[in-house]
Amino acid sequence: MKVNFKLTEYQHNKLQIHLHPGDGLEAVAFGLCGRLNTDKTNVLLLHELYLLPYNECERAEDFVKWKIDSVEHLLEKALANDYAIIKFHSHGIKDSDFSKLDDISDKSFFECVYGWTDSELPHASMIMYPDGSFKGRIIDKAREFYPLYSTNIVGENISKTLYSESILAADFLEFTDRNTQAFGDKTTKILKSLKIGVVGCSGTGSPTIEQLVRLGVGELVLVDNDKGELANMNRIYGLKMDDVNTHELKVNAIKKHIDSIGLGTKVTTLPFLVQEKQLVVNELASCDLIFGCVDSAEGRHYLNLISHYYLIPLIDIGVKLCADGRGGIDSINGNIHYVYPGSASLLERNVYSSKRLADEEVKRTDPEEFKKRQVYFDNINVASPAVISINTLHSSLAVCEMLSRIHPYRYNENRKFDSTHINLCDWDISSISVSESKSRFFSDNTLGIGNKQPLIQIP
Incomplete structure (x- = not known):
């Protein structure tokens, strides 16, 4: 048992x-x-x-x-x-x-x-x-x-204790030696024991996955319902033209890539939206940590609920690159939010608005109503530019955020880095702490309630 x-x-x-x-x-x-x-x-x-x-x-x-x-x-x-x-x-x-x-x-x-x-x-x-x-x-x-x-x-830190010495004594390949030099034997073993979910496997998700595999994370759950396309070739690690030509699912193409690396990472692929399948909720609920690499307000909201109901830390990555329409760039901004159960939610941090959350729900659940009301929605179909170096930078900072929560290496306490903003045009990185949640969605009444899930409505 x-x-x-x-x-x-x-x-x-x-x-x-x-x-x-x-x-x-x-x-x-x-x-x-x-x-x-x-x-x-x-x-x-x-x-x-x-x-x-x-x-x-x-x-x-x-x-x-x-x-x-x-x-x-x-x-x-x-x-x-x-x-x-x-x-x-x-x-x-x-x-x-x-x-x-x-x-x-x-x-x-x-x-x-x-x-x-x-x-x-x-x-x-x-x-x-x-x-x-x-x-x-x-x-x-x-x-x-x-x-x-x-x-x-x-909480602000992540501590995992395994009670079986046989689990801790697993053979570590030579590739972990330099990780161990940096973070120690204990952290390397914890990484090997972790089950991590990555939701959204394209722009920021793909480089996040690549780093987790190379760090020696034991198990990954990959969630993305899209197929690989030519437009994804500029930013998905491991995606090949053969995958594009055969319309391979992104999660399957990435799994093939991970398997070919040969480091023994176990991979579960789920080609669905989080809000579509109870199976996805159950798999993510069993994870030790989740990376949210989605653009949608609805996806972020569901991940925050799962984090709260199942006591799972969530790292949300957001990148916005605005082109000026003349071949130049107006701005490059990104945010990394570390969310733990009881902390201010992504909604309270203004990562998305209640209006956008409602708009996206209408689009998914009632396409006819969406068409009628589309004029009132704010840029819900606008695609942002994506550049692999910018995405990888933000993913790297997010993975370093995870490492610091497991093995605090920064000079200041982790609570000072709950919300990190990156402005590349100013070459500036700034971080702040956040308060406790005051949202009705994330109250003590629903903290750690598990499968009762009063606000995750799965059809």
Whole structure:
């Protein structure tokens, strides 16, 4: 049973403060988790955290006891919403294992959980150590224990912990040696373990994909519904004239290119729009990180929703090159936005407008109405110029943004680089931090809810 666990940096900080208040005594907390549950993937997503008050439990240096009545309200919520339950408790000694008392406690508690929820799906128990690291295990309905596969902590930084040494001990080819010199063995291994989605595989998507493969990323999910055309030959790495002549899908042409490189990257291709298929949502939801390389407001909005519902960091890349119509250039601008669950959304950052989002939805869902109202739409069919060197520059900065979130190498904290603007005509790069989201689309009520997806409408 391969189960992953995800939580936000903010949730992790609250949990660490509560479980390790400095008195050396064990404490306990509980989490309600949304789920991603498919044939291939089982992920627990921390939706709501309940910190059991110290005065409602008996605490000592090596055990903590509480009454089941204290969490009855959580069991009711789990039953009503098909949430998973995670029990957290603290250990004062780093890397100490679950004790016999922990085994007895977990079997007793989760027998009650399964009795209340009447579900076959797994729940989990976690130990948190003073440094904030975890050891976790899964409990099935037969009250058997299985090791947790991984934990992702998502926020201004991205932390992924794998709990199987056999996973970390994978053979690394000679091509990773110089990556290791720059970012260290740990970061190189994390890259190998990552599953990354790239939505939009043309202008900025193609060079992003090329870099991820050369960095040794283990698995890629490529999403793009277009076929390769002659107009794409100036900017898609690996696209050949044979692909253009046979009308090959972009994702298939790029997969052939990646396979021919021979570095062992696993590739899943999805020739659809994000908003068209539940399969696409499920595959992207199982990723550790998503690169958004789309021009549409609708595509960006859906990716932001997936990021929020499934606790996945999103890096959005946008490039705008304006020609003056006389063979020259008026402006070259680009933006790289790092979006993590709970941060200001792309809509709040003015990457797109509500009007454009509505216009594009009309175009996709009601073509006849779109034709009638086309005069009122703002440049919705206008294609922008594209130049491979400009696209690759922005993609490179976006990949470096990812690397810094995994392995912070900048002199300043990552929070100062949530939104980066590039003006090539002024040869200027500037970055700012962003605030928390205040949008109704991205509230705490929908954070980490997983498959419930109230606002992703898939036909």
